[in-house]
Amino acid sequence: MMDSTAHRNASIVRTYIRAKDDNKPHLARQIFSASSFVRVSWDRSLLPYPSELIGADDITTLLCQEFNQRFENIYTFCLSHPPDNTGSNIFHCPWLTTMTARKGAEVYVGCGTYEWLFTYNESAKVNQLAISTDHMIRLKPRHQNEVLDWLGQAQYPWGNVGELLGTMPRLESLIAIQDWLHGQMGGQQ
Numbered sequence: 001m002m003d004s005t006a007h008r009n010a011s012i013v014r015t016y017i018r019a020k021d022d023n024k025p026h027l028a029r030q031i032f033s034a035s036s037f038v039r040v041s042w043d044r045s046l047l048p049y050p051s052e053l054i055g056a057d058d059i060t061t062l063l064c065q066e067f068n069q070r071f072e073n074i075y076t077f078c079l080s081h082p083p084d085n086t087g088s089n090i091f092h093c094p095w096l097t098t099m100t101a102r103k104g105a106e107v108y109v110g111c112g113t114y115e116w117l118f119t120y121n122e123s124a125k126v127n128q129l130a131i132s133t134d135h136m137i138r139l140k141p142r143h144q145n146e147v148l149d150w151l152g153q154a155q156y157p158w159g160n161v162g163e164l165l166g167t168m169p170r171l172e173s174l175i176a177i178q179d180w181l182h183g184q185m186g187g188q189q
Contacts, residue, residue, distance in 0.1 A: 013114075021076050037052070105144060
């Protein structure tokens with residue numbers, strides 16, 4: 001069973017994933033404050049968005065509303081849980097995501113790392129979030145069903161690396177994602 005800090009951190013992460021993936025800006029506003037800071041590192045040709053966001057309004061507008069105007073069928077998986085019994089307000093978490101473009105129906109599969117810094121004043125919030133992207137693969141629309149079937153059946157949002165690897169479509173274009181997932185096996189909790 002998770003300690004209270006780990007449980008609180010997991011709840012914030014779960015709320016973020018639900019807000020972003022399901023376009024629920026009201027949930028994002030619950031976990032980001034006016035002083036929250038998000039730094040993103042991703043391919044600007046895929047996502048021509050700013051690399052730094054400050055405040056719940058800007059964060060929510062970009063990561064929920066604008067993101068969901070461009071993409072649908074979004075699944076984001078955290079590949080580790082906040083550690084128990086540390087009382088830490090820091091959480092590093094590898095992630096895996098997929099989405100389809102609303103225009104053109106291309107399929108994207110990406111992976112990287114979240115670095116969370118939480119604050120616990122009057123309520124638990126995200127103080128800072130760094131989103132780093134290691135790989136973002138663009139697939140042709142013909143791969144949409146097999147990729148969405150793969151991740152649509154996985155444990156969500158806390159993915160199991162072994163399960164994800166075992167059910168992963170065998171597409172040559174996903175070799176970098178597969179290799180990255182293999183590299184996460186040691187960190188799976």
